[in-house]
Amino acid sequence: MENLITALGLIGTYEVMIAIAIGSFAGIIFGAIPGLTYSMALALMLPFTFTMEPVTGISLLLATYIGGMTGGSISAILIGIPGTPSAAATVADGYALTKKGDASIALGTAVIVSTIGGFASLVIMIILVDFISQFAIKFGPAEIFMLVLFGFSTICGLSERSLFRGLVAGVLGLMLMTIGTDEIEGISRFTFDNTQMLQGVNLLVAMIGLFAVPHILEVFHFRLNKEDKTNFDVDIVKTKLPSFSLLKKYFNLMLRCVGLGTSIGAIPGSGGPIAAFLAYSHAKNSEKNPDEKEMYGKGHIGGVVAPETANNAVTGGAMVPLLSLGIPGDPATAIILGGLLIHGLSPGPMLFIENAPQVYSIYLAILIAYIVVFIFQVNFIKHIVKILKVKPHHLGVGILVMVIVGSYAIRNSFLDVNVMILMGLIGYFFNRIQLPVTPIVLGMVLGKTIENEYRTAMSLSAGDPTIFFSSIVSLMFFSLIILTIALQIRKRMLDVKKQKKLKEQAQL
């Protein structure tokens, strides 16, 4: 109770409220515009949180995350293009409702179920984080190493393209984190006798480069070739909240989607899109009335309720491994992890012992952010949709300014700007050759923990590697790693077989 009162004092300031309002608004905008992502908004915001009070900075990031997750549905419903991958499942019925002239009710339903999904997952998150932290506090370096390795294997395994491509990106991320001074022995690595390189590759600089620069390069490239992407023509809309009876009708479905979204969000590497599609498919399959079932995909409100509840429930789920174990579930939570570390809050079991008031203020910030996002979307939707009319290269100019200023401001280092540009080029190149960039970031986030815990465990065991298999927890995580990889390889082999069969049939 004492911690909660302290947290209320921390969160109830003018700066925190402004930060939540700005973060929510920026998140909604970046979430709503196809091509921009809330991960990009988070990466751009992060450097500016350096000089803020920890709670103000973290609140800004959390509000951006929540605003972004909710904002994705706006473009999905109004123009049939999801603003974020998590809103892709909303397109079918959301856009069909717009075509029928029911855009207002679709938007209103999306807003309210998103808020309900977010609130419910917050409650589950609070219970789970506390429970897992109490269990995880007993982990030694070997267990933490195995746990982080498991997180890494799922992240790469579940990356959107394939296991091996995800692994290449993930290993590259781990490699980048070994550049600079070795934290344990203080020996320089890959510095080429450059003193500035001793600091290594800054995670935030890399994130800005990977998430924002490829987008700028793409829109400027199209403009220079006079192949501009068109801006979207959107009619004036209002948000109309659904009736109580409609919410009552879908209450059970919402509960199930909250459970689904929260549990999928808690698995590192899965996230919003998977949860939303599973929820959509569940809603359709669980519909008993054949006439209503037939309506899914043609403008059924259940097709908006299910994915929007589930993808917002992911936010609470994704915070569970982040806060209790220090493992980010997706790029957005990886950036939030970076923000927490910058402000001296080290997520993991000790966070509750060392910084309990800050943890409670995180919970409160999420709660307030959902309320602010709800107010914005209900009252200011007609102004928000105007941003969809702005040409992408004009937005690109604003992003370019934020990118350069942000990466320069981190350490007032010219080298950081160069590293950011280089990472941006890597991101652009990876996009062109269809390699995922998310595992690079996650490799960088987890890299230092993997190395430090490995080396601490090896020092404790005097070089005996059996320490990694000496406890039930380690063995459990090891089995999960093997299982994840085996499932991916099996899936790949089935794909190969299927392709061969198709080829043979084509030859016949």
Add this chain to the structure above:
Amino acid sequence: MRESKFYLYLGLGVLAFSLIWLVLVFLQIEGDLGSFANTPRTIPFFLGLCMSILGIVFLYQYKVGYVPKNQAEPLQKNEFRNIFFCIVVFVSYSYLLRYFGFLISTPIIVFFITRFLLNEKSWKLNFLFPVTITGMIYFIFIILLKSSLPRGELF
């Protein structure tokens, strides 16, 4: 003739990168691999090996004739030139920031981008847009959020 050479190029690229990395592990990090496999070289060396294995896996996939679902997109018209222009803008802006700070460099570079790079003719976009963008960022981060923006050596 294989249907796709994507995995051949990807495999060779990954393998070449990993070999360079492994050489650098021995040239750029002091010490050895250590009897306890616990030195500053251990993890970078292991990562280099992992990358090599991944390169070999891609080459194997090419050998068995696996056609990837997602392949590299073909090079577009003027792509190198356009990307080069963008990089020049990035670097120029960071140099300007270094000497003139945020408030002076930002309107200058935004004007340059809108007028000459994006070829916008409207005076609103050429003059009002740079001032608005600079003012907005200054207002949000300095006045509202009490954060900081880069200061230059001269201003």
